[in-house]
Amino acid sequence: MTDASEPREDDESGLPRSRRDADDSRRGTDDAPRAAGAADTVDDGDPAAVLQAHLRAARSEFESQVAQAKADFEEANERIKERTGRDLLLAILIGLAIGAALLASLLFVKWVFVIFALAAVLLSIFEFSRALTASGRRVDLVPQLIAGTLLVGTAYFVTSWLQWVMLFVALAFVVVWRLVAQMASHDGRTYGTVLGDVLIATLIQLYVAFLGSLCIVLLSKDGGEWWVLGFIVVAVAVDTGAYIAGISFGKHPMAPRISPKKTWEGFAGAAAAAIVAGVLVGLFMLGLDWWMGVVFGIVILATATVGDLGESMIKRDLGIKDMSSWLPGHGGVLDRLDSILLSAAGALTLYYLLTPLVAA
Numbered sequence: 001m002t003d004a005s006e007p008r009e010d011d012e013s014g015l016p017r018s019r020r021d022a023d024d025s026r027r028g029t030d031d032a033p034r035a036a037g038a039a040d041t042v043d044d045g046d047p048a049a050v051l052q053a054h055l056r057a058a059r060s061e062f063e064s065q066v067a068q069a070k071a072d073f074e075e076a077n078e079r080i081k082e083r084t085g086r087d088l089l090l091a092i093l094i095g096l097a098i099g100a101a102l103l104a105s106l107l108f109v110k111w112v113f114v115i116f117a118l119a120a121v122l123l124s125i126f127e128f129s130r131a132l133t134a135s136g137r138r139v140d141l142v143p144q145l146i147a148g149t150l151l152v153g154t155a156y157f158v159t160s161w162l163q164w165v166m167l168f169v170a171l172a173f174v175v176v177w178r179l180v181a182q183m184a185s186h187d188g189r190t191y192g193t194v195l196g197d198v199l200i201a202t203l204i205q206l207y208v209a210f211l212g213s214l215c216i217v218l219l220s221k222d223g224g225e226w227w228v229l230g231f232i233v234v235a236v237a238v239d240t241g242a243y244i245a246g247i248s249f250g251k252h253p254m255a256p257r258i259s260p261k262k263t264w265e266g267f268a269g270a271a272a273a274a275i276v277a278g279v280l281v282g283l284f285m286l287g288l289d290w291w292m293g294v295v296f297g298i299v300i301l302a303t304a305t306v307g308d309l310g311e312s313m314i315k316r317d318l319g320i321k322d323m324s325s326w327l328p329g330h331g332g333v334l335d336r337l338d339s340i341l342l343s344a345a346g347a348l349t350l351y352y353l354l355t356p357l358v359a360a
Contacts, residue, residue, distance in 0.1 A: 094327055098336075102232065110225040111156060114216055118152045121212040124334040127323040128204055135318050138189075138197040139204070143177040148209035155216035163217060167210055174201040208334070208341065215344035218351060223286075230281040231347035234300040235339050237277035238270045239308075245269020259312040267305065274301035292354050296347075303346035304339035311338035 105113040125148050129139040147170035155163055178201045182194050189197075218224050218231075246266030254262040278297020282288035288296065311334065315321065322331030 099236075103229070106225045106229050110219060113219055113225070113228070114153070114156050117212060117216055117219075118149065120333055120337060121148055121152050121209055123326070124208045124212075124323075124332075124337055125204060127326075127332045127334050128208060131315075131318050131320055131323055132200055132204075137200050138178065138182070139200060140174065140177050140181055143174050144201070144204055147171075147173050147205055148212075151205070151209040151213040152216055155213040156220045160217060163213065166213075167205075170205050170209065171202050174205055177201075208337075211341035211344055212337075214348050215340075218344065218348045221351060224351075226285050227347055227351055228344075230285050230296070231300055231343050232340060233281055233285075234274055234277045234297055235304045235343045237273040238301050238304045239339060241273025242266040242270035245272075255309055255312075258309055258316060262309070262312075270305065271298075271301055274298065274304075287358060288354060289358075292357070296350055296354075299346045299350055300343050303343040307339045307342035310342070311335070 101116065102113075105116045122145055125144050126141065129141050129144055132139050150173075151163075151166055151170050154166055158166065175198055178198055179194075182189065182197070215228060219228050221227070242262070243266070245268060246261070246263050249265040249269075250261075250263030252264045253260060254264050254267055274297040275294055276297070278295075278300065279290055279293035282293025282296050283290060286293075286296075315323070323334040324332030326332055327336060
């Protein structure tokens with residue numbers, strides 16, 4: 001975010017660089033008619049010279065228009081960056097790259113998505129563990145990564161009931177490791193602090209690894225790749241609708257003590273986008289009736305919003321803005337998964353509830 005106390009890159013005239021660029025582009029536009037007029041002074045008896053003059057005039061006008069558009073975009077991007085603290089251009093480019101990888105893994109060889117999801121979950125566990133360690137908690141990273149790999153890596157190949165067994169094994173593993181490590185350290189930590197460390201160890205597995213594994217459970221179902229793609233599309237629509245409406249009309253804070261920049265106007269935009277996306281996804285991707293698409297959109301709206309606010313509350317408690325800076329314009333990997341993780345549970349529940357109705 002731009003700090004008002006920082007010196008701005010002005011010239012001798014005192015104008016900001018974005019204003020100078022816009023003025024230069026306008027002067028370039030004014031120069032274009034002169035270039036066109038220069039073409040009129042060329043000897044009409046030389047068609048090649050006339051053509052070259054017109055080409056030069058057209059190129060000059062095109063370059064001036066490009067410069068003007070660039071200046072306008074940079075000015076708009078700076079305004080958005082000042083309000084949200086995000087670089088819009090970088091966020092769009094990184095989002096498109098992630099979306100392309102997601103589509104390729106789901107549409108061509110769906111089990112490849114397991115690798116994609118496992119990498120995202122492990123990176124999120126690493127970010128979350130590092131943030132908790134910085135706040136003074138004792139987090140054992142290696143067992144957390146091992147347990148996360150166990151939960152997510154096996155979810156595609158085991159039955160649903162066995163996934164609950166895997167969850168119990170993962171939780172027992174990280175809890176026992178933390179208790180043994182604490183006994184070996186002899187550092188005099190109080191009982192309450194140790195209990196907090198144990199609860200944090202289980203939270204990482206439940207919040208990141210287990211919810212991530214539910215996405216893989218959904219993927220393993222018949223046609224599950226379309227359900228995974230569908231709920232992610234709706235979750236992205238929720239985020240995009242909230243962002244656009246919040247930037248354009250946001251005035252009334254939704255949860256100022258948790259996330260001051262989220263507004264009720266943004267939530268209204270998210271709700272509209274979720275319902276529209278849910279109906280379209282339901283009709284054309286999942287084969288659902290229109291009212292089922294409305295339900296799909298509303299459920300993902302609720303889970304995505306709660307997931308987003310939940311992670312914001314965790315970050316506020318830890319005193320950080322983002323889990324990391326690995327994804328410029330977005331923050332960390334977990335910052336992008338906050339609305340996806342809980343939505344995976346909602347989408348899996350809807351799969352069990354709605355697919356029998358469609359088949360009936």
